[in-house]
Amino acid sequence: MALHDYLRVARKRWRIVLFGLLAGVLGAAAIVWSSPREYSAQVTIYISAQTGADGAAAAYQGSLLSEQKVKSYTRLLTSNRVAQDVVTQLGLDLPAEQVAGKIQAAALPDTVLLTASALDTSPQRAKDIADATGNAFTRMVSQLEQQPGVNLPSAVTARVVEPAALPTTPTSPRPMLDFGLGALLGLVAGYCVALLRQVLDTTVKSTEELHRLTMAPNLGTIAHDPDVPKHPLTVHDRPQSPRAEAFRKIRTNLQFIDVDQPRKTIVITSALPEEGKTTTVCNMAIVLARAAHRVVLVESDLRRPRATDYLGLEGGVGVTSVLSGRVPLDKALQPWGKSTFDVLASGPIPPNPSELLASRHMAGLLAELRDRYDMVLLDAPPLLPVTDAAVLGTICDGALLVARYGKTSKHQIKTAVTALDTVSVPLLGTVFTMAPDSGSNSYYEYYSAPQTEETDLTATMAVDAVSAAPAHRASPHHENGRHGDQVAGRLPVEAMPHGVDRHA
Ligand SMILES: Nc1ncnc2c1ncn2[C@@H]1O[C@H](COP(=O)(O)OP(=O)(O)OP(=O)(O)O)[C@@H](O)[C@H]1O
Numbered sequence: 432m433a434l435h436d437y438l439r440v441a442r443k444r445w446r447i448v449l450f451g452l453l454a455g456v457l458g459a460a461a462i463v464w465s466s467p468r469e470y471s472a473q474v475t476i477y478i479s480a481q482t483g484a485d486g487a488a489a490a491y492q493g494s495l496l497s498e499q500k501v502k503s504y505t506r507l508l509t510s511n512r513v514a515q516d517v518v519t520q521l522g523l524d525l526p527a528e529q530v531a532g533k534i535q536a537a538a539l540p541d542t543v544l545l546t547a548s549a550l551d552t553s554p555q556r557a558k559d560i561a562d563a564t565g566n567a568f569t570r571m572v573s574q575l576e577q578q579p580g581v582n583l584p585s586a587v588t589a590r591v592v593e594p595a596a597l598p599t600t601p602t603s604p605r606p607m608l609d610f611g612l613g614a615l616l617g618l619v620a621g622y623c624v625a626l627l628r629q630v631l632d633t634t635v636k637s638t639e640e641l642h643r644l645t646m647a648p649n650l651g652t653i654a655h656d657p658d659v660p661k662h663p664l665t666v667h668d669r670p671q672s673p674r675a676e677a678f679r680k681i682r683t684n685l686q687f688i689d690v691d692q693p694r695k696t697i698v699i700t701s702a703l704p705e706e707g708k709t710t711t712v713c714n715m716a717i718v719l720a721r722a723a724h725r726v727v728l729v730e731s732d733l734r735r736p737r738a739t740d741y742l743g744l745e746g747g748v749g750v751t752s753v754l755s756g757r758v759p760l761d762k763a764l765q766p767w768g769k770s771t772f773d774v775l776a777s778g779p780i781p782p783n784p785s786e787l788l789a790s791r792h793m794a795g796l797l798a799e800l801r802d803r804y805d806m807v808l809l810d811a812p813p814l815l816p817v818t819d820a821a822v823l824g825t826i827c828d829g830a831l832l833v834a835r836y837g838k839t840s841k842h843q844i845k846t847a848v849t850a851l852d853t854v855s856v857p858l859l860g861t862v863f864t865m866a867p868d869s870g871s872n873s874y875y876e877y878y879s880a881p882q883t884e885e886t887d888l889t890a891t892m893a894v895d896a897v898s899a900a901p902a903h904r905a906s907p908h909h910e911n912g913r914h915g916d917q918v919a920g921r922l923p924v925e926a927m928p929h930g931v932d933r934h935a
């Protein structure tokens with residue numbers, strides 16, 4: 432990973448990093464608040480040794496002796512014997528071991544100086560213990576160094592050269608240091624968790640990755656929009672929004688998938704439920720119809736049909752009614768909106784959707800729709816839980832795979848592709864849904880003038896006309912008058928890529 436990858440992790444998972452930082456600061460606050468204030472007072476003790484002789488050599492030997500003694504005395508300073516003397520001097524109601532634990536001794540390097548620090552929750556008592564330690568220690572040294580039976584001054588003496596001062600600021604806690612450390616540790620811990628999640632995250636988050644896994648072109652990316660659950664038909668409700676533009680891009684890209692062999696019947700599926708298939712197929716049907724294609728949307732998800740809900744239509748009569756022979760196709764088809772495209776609802780939900788979709792009747796129904804329309808879009812269930820989409824794919828020209836950003840794992844995408852491959856269903860392309868809105872498209876709203884359905888249609892036709900042939904077929908609904916208002920502008924999909932007459 433390069434440096435910018437690490438920064439990207441922090442930016443993408445900033446909430447975890449921020450949580451770590453806050454947890455660190457709060458932890459430090461808890462420590463500062465709960466730990467008792469401790470004060471430290473310190474005495475400095477000077478060790479001197481006399482060898483009993485005069486001259487420079489003797490002075491040098493004395494100094495060496497002092498330095499050697501300093502090391503042993505450092506241990507003695509924290510001994511129970513000194514601590515017991517301190518308890519006696521101060522009349523403390525504490526065991527000697529506890530007082531010894533309050534004293535810390537250190538030898539100043541390359542000197543004959545010792546320091547004894549006393550820690551206590553009371554500044555005065557810390558000072559008293561430090562001073563008493565100094566006195567107890569000097570007394571103990573003179574006793575230890577006194578030659579027994581010889582009435583001479585001891586060879587080594589210890590003197591307090593700097594009595595303890597009354598401490599005014601506590602040594603712990605130190606709020607600034609504690610908060611700084613807490614924040615730093617929290618930040619590092621938060622970032623580590625973010626990094627770990629990034630490494631363990633196997634979901635697909637880029638179109639490049641999607642392409643690598645499917646080996647199919649990405650036709651478009653639809654941004655996540657919290658408004659979609661309430662208003663799924665973005666291209667209709669907000670035609671000038673970046674999401675609507677993304678659907679128009681999908682339409683354009685769809686037309687260029689295989690110019691030699693235009694695909695008319697397309698099953699829209701995904702690996703898992705709730706990836707945005709139905710929302711995508713409804714919006715695609717609208718944009719394709721607005722580009723003057725004769726479109727029929729088939730609600731072929733016979734398990735959780737939602738397309739008719741999103742489109743505000745009735746789902747009671749549809750595919751299953753036609754397949755059972757109870758309702759003729761013409762009666763089951765419903766026009767959407769101002770007759771821009773037709774919808775074949777699911778009809779009553781059958782107990783055996785897979786068998787029904789694999790039936791010869793279904794293939795016959797699809798063949799009929801293929802004849803009547805330029806584009807047949809089938810909203811299918813997901814591939815991993817059920818076989819319906821793969822079964823449908825075998826009687827269609829190909830499949831479009833919808834993948835939800837940050838939800839579908841690489842493994843699930845691969846399994847879905849394998850499911851299509853196994854039954855030789857061509858994967859025409861992918862649509863990435865619910866991707867975070869990076870704002871990269873935000874200029875579009877500014878750039879584009881508010882569009883009406885009509886301006887949308889005109890603009891689209893200008894694009895489509897580049898690859899469209901002049902001829903157009905009569906719509907089946909033109910004959911029965913249902914689509915008469917739009918037929919004049921319709922361009923058949925199969926005529927588009929070749930035989931271009933740009934002057935027509
Ligand atoms: N771009 C989007 N931004 C935000 N929410 C979305 C978007 N697209 C779809 N949704 C929401 O996600 C949910 C699932 O969408 P949809 O029904 O289209 O998925 P599906 O793949 O067809 O699900 P199922 O597998 O159940 O048929 C719905 O609540 C829908 O409103």
Ligand SMILES: [Mg+2]
Nearest residue numbers: 708709732737
């Ligand atoms: Mg659906």
